[in-house]
Structure formats: C-alpha cells, structure tokens
Amino acid sequence: MAEASRAGVDQPLRVGRLAALTHTTPRMLRHYENKGLIEAERSSTGQRLFDPSVIEQVHTIRRLLGAGLSVDVIGELIECIHDTDRLEPCAVPLLVEHLHTYDGRIAKLTTTRDALQDLIDTSRG
Numbered sequence: 001m002a003e004a005s006r007a008g009v010d011q012p013l014r015v016g017r018l019a020a021l022t023h024t025t026p027r028m029l030r031h032y033e034n035k036g037l038i039e040a041e042r043s044s045t046g047q048r049l050f051d052p053s054v055i056e057q058v059h060t061i062r063r064l065l066g067a068g069l070s071v072d073v074i075g076e077l078i079e080c081i082h083d084t085d086r087l088e089p090c091a092v093p094l095l096v097e098h099l100h101t102y103d104g105r106i107a108k109l110t111t112t113r114d115a116l117q118d119l120i121d122t123s124r125g
Contacts, residue, residue, distance in 0.1 A: 012041065012049035022058040029058070035071050037061055037078060057081075069098065 015026045022029075032038045033048070038057050040048035060081055064074045073094065080091035087095070 009052040009055065011052070013052060013054070015040075015048045015050070018050050018054060018058070021055055022062070024058060024062065031071065032058070032061060035075050037071065037074060068102065073098065 009021065013021070015029050019026045019029055029038070029050075030048075033040055038050065038054050038061075040050050040054075043049050061071075061074055064077070065071070069077070076094060077087065077091050080088040082088060
C-alpha cells in the first residue's frame with residue numbers, strides 16, 4: 001500500500017480515479033478486472049470501487065505488459081505476484097519459456113536482416 005499512501009489514497013477508488021493514478025484508461029482497468037487480474041467491489045449503485053492497493057497491482061501489470069507478456073500470461077502468473085518489485089520463483093518457468101520464444105524471434109529477425117543486407121550489398125555491385 002506504499003504507492004497508495006504516497007498518492008494520498010486511503011479509501012476505495014472509482015475507476016476514473018484509479019485510471020488517473022495509474023496512467024491507464026478505465027477501459028483497460030475493466031479489461032484487467034474481466035481477466036481476473038484486479039478485483040473491484042460494487043457500490044449500491046453498481047459502480048466499481050477499487051481498494052487503493054490495486055494501484056500497485058496495476059503498476060505491476062503495466063510493467064509485465066511492458067516486458068512483452070500478454071494479459072493472459074499475466075493471468076497465469078497472478079499467483080506469483082506478491083510484491084510489486086519482484087516475482088516469486090513460481091514465475092520463472094513461464095518467463096523462461098517466453099524468453100526462449102523471444103530469442104527465437106530475434107534469431108529469425110537477425111537472419112532476415114542479414115539476408116536483406118546481403119541483397120542491398122550485392123545490388124550496389
């Protein structure tokens with residue numbers, strides 16, 4: 001709740017306020033909720049109310065998205081996220097799998113780049 005404390009938040013947040021505090025959109029927050037990444041209570045009028053601790057969860061989700069993981073993969077890792085600064089060891093096998101996938105993509109792109117460079121070099125004659 002350190003992030004929430006720094007933001008001066010100590011009561012439930014509506015989706016718009018949470019979006020502003022996390023630099024995302026209400027639509028993305030609803031998507032994260034639908035995927036089970038964050039939870040919200042409902043007010044008597046049906047509005048989403050998020051616990052301030054969700055601020056940190058959203059920051060972690062955004063960091064994982066920035067690392068190239070999909071929302072579905074993050075959903076698989078959700079039980080391995082207990083600290084916003086690090087993942088638990090249970091996340092490592094899935095992360096290694098994705099790292100290998102990216103390594104394969106990079107190798108393929110490097111081969112394609114080299115082939116294109118060869119074509120350019122031979123065309124200059």
